[in-house]
Amino acid sequence: xxxKRLKQKPQxxxxxxxxxxxxxxxxxxxxxxxxxxxxxxxxxxxxLLAYSSIKHFKLFTADQCSGINRFVAIFAIPLLSFNFIxxxxxxxxxxxxxxxxxxxxxxxLLLLLFWSHLFKNGSLDWSIxxxxxxxxxxxxxxxxxxxxxxxxxxxxxxxxxxxxxQSIIWYTVLLFLFEFRSARNSLMEKTSSxxxxxxxxxxxxxxxxxxxxxxxxxxxxxxxxxxxxxAPELEEEEEEDNEEKLPGIEELSKQQGVCESSVQVFSRxxxxxxxxxxxxxxxxxxxxxxxxxxxxxxxxxxFYASVLGISWALISSRWNVKKPLMMxxxxxxxxxxxxxxxxxxxxxxMAMQPSIIACGKxxxxxxxxxxxxxxxxLMALSSVLLGIRGTTLKVSIVQAxxxxxxxxxxxxxEYDLHPEMLSTAVIFGMIVSLPVTILYYMAxxx
Amino acid sequence: xxxKRLKQKPQxxxxxxxxxxxxxxxxxxxxxxxxxxxxxxxxxxxxLLAYSSIKHFKLFTADQCSGINRFVAIFAIPLLSFNFIxxxxxxxxxxxxxxxxxxxxxxxLLLLLFWSHLFKNGSLDWSIxxxxxxxxxxxxxxxxxxxxxxxxxxxxxxxxxxxxxQSIIWYTVLLFLFEFRSARNSLMEKTSSxxxxxxxxxxxxxxxxxxxxxxxxxxxxxxxxxxxxxAPELEEEEEEDNEEKLPGIEELSKQQGVCESSVQVFSRxxxxxxxxxxxxxxxxxxxxxxxxxxxxxxxxxxFYASVLGISWALISSRWNVKKPLMMxxxxxxxxxxxxxxxxxxxxxxMAMQPSIIACGKxxxxxxxxxxxxxxxxLMALSSVLLGIRGTTLKVSIVQAxxxxxxxxxxxxxEYDLHPEMLSTAVIFGMIVSLPVTILYYMAxxx
Numbered sequence: 001x002x003x004k005r006l007k008q009k010p011q012x013x014x015x016x017x018x019x020x021x022x023x024x025x026x027x028x029x030x031x032x033x034x035x036x037x038x039x040x041x042x043x044x045x046x047x048l049l050a051y052s053s054i055k056h057f058k059l060f061t062a063d064q065c066s067g068i069n070r071f072v073a074i075f076a077i078p079l080l081s082f083n084f085i086x087x088x089x090x091x092x093x094x095x096x097x098x099x100x101x102x103x104x105x106x107x108x109l110l111l112l113l114f115w116s117h118l119f120k121n122g123s124l125d126w127s128i129x130x131x132x133x134x135x136x137x138x139x140x141x142x143x144x145x146x147x148x149x150x151x152x153x154x155x156x157x158x159x160x161x162x163x164x165x166q167s168i169i170w171y172t173v174l175l176f177l178f179e180f181r182s183a184r185n186s187l188m189e190k191t192s193s194x195x196x197x198x199x200x201x202x203x204x205x206x207x208x209x210x211x212x213x214x215x216x217x218x219x220x221x222x223x224x225x226x227x228x229x230x231a232p233e234l235e236e237e238e239e240e241d242n243e244e245k246l247p248g249i250e251e252l253s254k255q256q257g258v259c260e261s262s263v264q265v266f267s268r269x270x271x272x273x274x275x276x277x278x279x280x281x282x283x284x285x286x287x288x289x290x291x292x293x294x295x296x297x298x299x300x301x302x303f304y305a306s307v308l309g310i311s312w313a314l315i316s317s318r319w320n321v322k323k324p325l326m327m328x329x330x331x332x333x334x335x336x337x338x339x340x341x342x343x344x345x346x347x348x349x350m351a352m353q354p355s356i357i358a359c360g361k362x363x364x365x366x367x368x369x370x371x372x373x374x375x376x377x378l379m380a381l382s383s384v385l386l387g388i389r390g391t392t393l394k395v396s397i398v399q400a401x402x403x404x405x406x407x408x409x410x411x412x413x414e415y416d417l418h419p420e421m422l423s424t425a426v427i428f429g430m431i432v433s434l435p436v437t438i439l440y441y442m443a444x445x446x
Numbered sequence: 447x448x449x450k451r452l453k454q455k456p457q458x459x460x461x462x463x464x465x466x467x468x469x470x471x472x473x474x475x476x477x478x479x480x481x482x483x484x485x486x487x488x489x490x491x492x493x494l495l496a497y498s499s500i501k502h503f504k505l506f507t508a509d510q511c512s513g514i515n516r517f518v519a520i521f522a523i524p525l526l527s528f529n530f531i532x533x534x535x536x537x538x539x540x541x542x543x544x545x546x547x548x549x550x551x552x553x554x555l556l557l558l559l560f561w562s563h564l565f566k567n568g569s570l571d572w573s574i575x576x577x578x579x580x581x582x583x584x585x586x587x588x589x590x591x592x593x594x595x596x597x598x599x600x601x602x603x604x605x606x607x608x609x610x611x612q613s614i615i616w617y618t619v620l621l622f623l624f625e626f627r628s629a630r631n632s633l634m635e636k637t638s639s640x641x642x643x644x645x646x647x648x649x650x651x652x653x654x655x656x657x658x659x660x661x662x663x664x665x666x667x668x669x670x671x672x673x674x675x676x677a678p679e680l681e682e683e684e685e686e687d688n689e690e691k692l693p694g695i696e697e698l699s700k701q702q703g704v705c706e707s708s709v710q711v712f713s714r715x716x717x718x719x720x721x722x723x724x725x726x727x728x729x730x731x732x733x734x735x736x737x738x739x740x741x742x743x744x745x746x747x748x749f750y751a752s753v754l755g756i757s758w759a760l761i762s763s764r765w766n767v768k769k770p771l772m773m774x775x776x777x778x779x780x781x782x783x784x785x786x787x788x789x790x791x792x793x794x795x796m797a798m799q800p801s802i803i804a805c806g807k808x809x810x811x812x813x814x815x816x817x818x819x820x821x822x823x824l825m826a827l828s829s830v831l832l833g834i835r836g837t838t839l840k841v842s843i844v845q846a847x848x849x850x851x852x853x854x855x856x857x858x859x860e861y862d863l864h865p866e867m868l869s870t871a872v873i874f875g876m877i878v879s880l881p882v883t884i885l886y887y888m889a890x891x892x
Contacts, residue, residue: 037772038771038772038775039775041772041775041776042772042775042776042778042779043779045776045779046776046779046780049521049780053520059516059520060513060516060517061509061513063507063509063510063512063513064509064510064512064513064516065513066509066510066513067506067507067509067510067511067512067513067514068513068514068517070505070506070510071506071514071790074499074505075495075790325484326483326484326487326488329484329485329487329488330487330488330491330492332488333488333489333491333492333785333786333789334492334495334786334790336782336783336785336786337782337783337786337787339779339782340779340780340782340783341783341787343779344517344521344780
């Protein structure tokens with residue numbers, strides 16, 4: 001990429017940092033703004049090209065779109081992640097910055113869980129969705145080029161550190177929440193009928209186990225049946241790989257069809273029951289949900305890419321080993337495709353949706369307020385609380401006002417939890433974010 | 447691309463050039479060879495990744511592959527061409543180098559036409575195929591990175607000049623040959639039955655006209671019927687766009703179906719007959735074939751990209767105008783995808799073929815000899831004849847030994863003229879070319 005960046009100012013000292021937050025922001029020159037637009041507009045160009053190649057020119061069929069999306073999901077994005085992450089020095093991470101980011105996410109999570117437990121109108125479902133919208137922006141594809149163009153090349157490292165945290169820690173937390181929710185929902189269903197429990201005389205923790213595994217197997221079958229459906233599914237590689245997972249339960253239940261799946265699952269569950277006879281309720285459920293989360297993670301290419309990337313970064317920084325140039329170039333040649341293709345794929349996705357604001361105007365407005373105002377505000381609060389000032393503070397605020405990340409949408413669709421809300425946050429958020437991030441950038445000053 | 451290149455030697459003077467061809471080549475250092483491998487192996491990596499994602503992991507369906515191929519054909523490759531071509535200075539082209547390239551291609555063409563006219567075993571069909579194989583290598587995707595890594599960044603310009611000539615002049619010549627052949631074949635068919643001529647009492651030049659337009663319309667219908675077939679078609683954008691061409695003839699004949707198409711065409715031809723009543727045989731046929739070639743060209747995105755690229759280069763060099771950075775970045779973000787995606791697409795194509803050597807071993811061997819020995823030999827001859835020496839001579843020889851270009855295969859498939867021979871030249875040629883070009887490189891010395 002030949003995206004030009006601003007001239008770098010000398011790094012401010014500790015003194016400069018301390019008073020930075022109280023300083024009156026310097027006025028932004030038109031040239032600085034122009035440089036930012038030079039970096040961002042091309043991303044939108046890719047997206048709009050894809051959008052109008054479907055909407056106006058019908059250049060691709062739905063199947064062909066899914067081919068491009070699959071390429072992006074399987075190769076371009078994981079290689080892009082790996083390529084960025086493997087280059088950082090994990091021994092020189094900006095731990096304060098990461099702590100501030102983690103604090104803001106934890107704050108949101110706690111607030112939401114508090115609300116869902118103690119208030120009448122609170123719900124776990126909406127807590128999960130709002131957590132995604134408030135805290136998980138598109139750091140990799142939009143964040144890195146945008147923040148680089150705004151605050152200079154050396155801020156790229158900060159963004160990559162966020163990418164690492166997001167793909168290794170926060171997506172895992174999100175997956176856990178989703179799995180916890182589906183286990184709880186199934187449990188509530190089954191407990192209310194109470195038939196299974198009485199018939200088979202098994203304890204509650206085993207029921208959780210049964211129910212989780214059962215719903216998992218049912219999910220599998222539903223998914224394998226919907227595989228032929230035509231839709232621009234960004235997460236398709238997961239669907240494909242699903243077939244390899246939980247071979248015992250799944251293969252059996254597939255052979256027997258949906259109706260008999262529960263029987264098969266129960267016979268398997270009987271074995272597990274013997275193993276865990278003395279386990280405690282809480283521990284078993286958490287362990288089981290964690291196991292399910294692991295099943296999801298080991299099929300998630302981005303998680304692999306991040307773990308491999310950070311492992312390589314550790315080895316490379318510790319023993320000063322470099323990737324062989326041949327390997328480096330092989331990865332670069334495809335990850336180079338990542339940036340443009342990811343935006344192109346987003347444009348295809350946009351064009352395939354029946355509506356840009358799928359969740360209705362009211363919810364969309366709430367979503368935008370949470371994404372672009374509440375999220376950045378909490379991030380600013382956490383950063384200031386931890387003593388972050390100056391450019392780093394600006395980076396932390398602007399990155400929190402990026403458009404919605406794609407992965408939370410993929411999960412929302414997979415678990416069927418307000419997918420239309422997330423799709424709106426992604427699509428409409430992309431359109432809204434351009435003026436919003438630039439307004440933040442201008443307000444924070446250069 | 448972070449592909450490293452060799453350290454640049456100072457440009458040799460006229461004296462150095464003159465004795466260069468007789469000089470004993472300097473021995474190549476292992477480091478120089480390693481640098482070349484660092485540039486080429488990544489291209490093969492993309493290709494093999496695609497190949498095994500189909501052959502071993504079945505990650506993409508045929509439709510999904512065609513989506514990726516279409517993206518490459520419609521966006522990645524034309525933008526890559528434009529991006530390269532628009533940067534050269536057309537007022538400082540290496541005209542001697544271009545003349546040598548043109549001379550070698552003309553030599554091949556004349557030899558083949560001579561053979562096809564004067565020898566019993568000569569044929570126009572094989573002349574066209576052999577012309578493609580002997581003279582049209584993969585300059586854009588393989589040539590630029592390979593020659594750059596071998597002979598340094600400033601040789602990139604030479605390769606781009608070849609890309610321009612190839613896409614504007616030589617592909618047009620090839621198209622003309624293909625159109626001439628199909629006109630002649632149809633004419634021979636019709637003349638042998640002689641029924642049409644007698645029935646309608648039209649002159650021969652009109653018959654050529656009728657026959658050409660007729661075969662065109664039939665082609666269209668066959669193609670529009672085979673549109674639904676599943677195949678990794680690199681040229682699909684042409685198929686789609688075909689629907690817009692020759693609206694009168696085509697739309698009518700489509701509505702009437704294949705059987706009635708000739709009637710429709712004849713009624714149209716009657717009008718044209720009146721227009722051209724006094725035209726001469728030769729002129730009319732040539733003009734008509736040229737018109738058909740134009741119809742093909744205006745649907746060929748690469749032709750557009752090249753013409754636009756060279757126009758921009760002319761304007762930019764003449765008046766020292768630069769592309770706005772926003773436009774530059776917008777093009778770069780997608781053309782960055784071009785290199786890796788083109789190789790990926792080639793790998794997909796490779797995996798979808800029933801056999802790597804589709805045309806049989808004997809023909810494949812002939813093809814390889816023509817591509818990798820005869821072609822470079824004639825190029826060397828023309829270059830030496832025109833007084834080219836030193837690095838430029840080496841570039842001209844090695845570029846002639848690149849694997850087969852994709853566009854000639856696309857044409858061969860479209861006109862159904864030895865497509866299996868061209869597909870072998872592309873696929874098997876890719877495998878053979880790695881050792882062959884490196885052998886040439888080593889033999890020519892540094």
